[in-house]
Amino acid sequence: MKSTLKELDELCARKEQESLILEYKSCHELRKGTIFGKKNGIDQKRDKNSIRDEISKDVSAFLNAAGGTIIFGIETDQDSRATKIENDLFKADENISAEWFTELVRRSISPPPAVNVYTIPINPKSQDSDFLLVADIPQGEQAYQAADKRFYKRVGPGRQPMEQHEIVDVMNRTKGAALKMLLEGWQQSSSENALRITILPPGDFGGYLQRAEQWEMNIGNRIIPNARSIIMPWNSYKGGGVIFPGDWFNFFGNGVGLTLAINSGTF
Numbered sequence: 001m002k003s004t005l006k007e008l009d010e011l012c013a014r015k016e017q018e019s020l021i022l023e024y025k026s027c028h029e030l031r032k033g034t035i036f037g038k039k040n041g042i043d044q045k046r047d048k049n050s051i052r053d054e055i056s057k058d059v060s061a062f063l064n065a066a067g068g069t070i071i072f073g074i075e076t077d078q079d080s081r082a083t084k085i086e087n088d089l090f091k092a093d094e095n096i097s098a099e100w101f102t103e104l105v106r107r108s109i110s111p112p113p114a115v116n117v118y119t120i121p122i123n124p125k126s127q128d129s130d131f132l133l134v135a136d137i138p139q140g141e142q143a144y145q146a147a148d149k150r151f152y153k154r155v156g157p158g159r160q161p162m163e164q165h166e167i168v169d170v171m172n173r174t175k176g177a178a179l180k181m182l183l184e185g186w187q188q189s190s191s192e193n194a195l196r197i198t199i200l201p202p203g204d205f206g207g208y209l210q211r212a213e214q215w216e217m218n219i220g221n222r223i224i225p226n227a228r229s230i231i232m233p234w235n236s237y238k239g240g241g242v243i244f245p246g247d248w249f250n251f252f253g254n255g256v257g258l259t260l261a262i263n264s265g266t267f
Helices: 005-013 048-064 098-108 164-171 205-217 246-251
Strands: 022-025 035-039 042-045 068-072 074-076 082-085 116-121 131-137 152-155 158-161 180-187 193-200 258-263
Touching (some): 048 131, 048 158, 098 116
Parallel strands (some): 022 068
Antiparallel strands (some): 074 082
16 A cells, blocks of 8 residues: 555654654665765765665565655654654655666566555646655565675664575575464363364365364364454464465375364463
């Protein structure tokens, strides 16, 4: 869902801080010729290569982590909290647009990712309105490489290069089995409560869930009526979830779910 100007104003009003999934940037970071530092006493100015390199690092870091959003046009305080929409926003006659940014990302990151980029005009009724630019970046299904041939990740509100084992983990992100779990409070004996969990394999969940519900109806003595909870597959849960080692899939022969009973004394 696209953010609105009102939502950005509210974000500034509550001084929303940068985080693992949110970053603010000045519009100057996409403008050639703007100064970004000094080297040997000489001003360092942005050019197309330095802009490409920095954006590819930022976007790949979000892709390799949990995804997130970059907003160009928000001023921050020393604690990286949003304070206001900056005055010098992008102009209609600048060579900066959602299409330009999307192409920059696709040309500088390998493999080319799909990102949702859009603009938010200050005056929606004017075709020549100044505007902010927003990039919504999904969590990648594999590891993404920046223009400098390195892999980056988000660490809090910043980024840093990834270690080799982290790259391998992200490369294997889609190889884990997408599982569902059936959780239910039940009575193991007259004096012992427990939580029964049925882990369901990937595939057509309809038959598995029907079987699980039939099994559940025959348990009897349920402590918590309707306590059953189905946990959604990992790949549809952004930011967290449960992943089991690949060798657990060996338990799912012939489409039969794995059932565990966890004694209440263990948690």
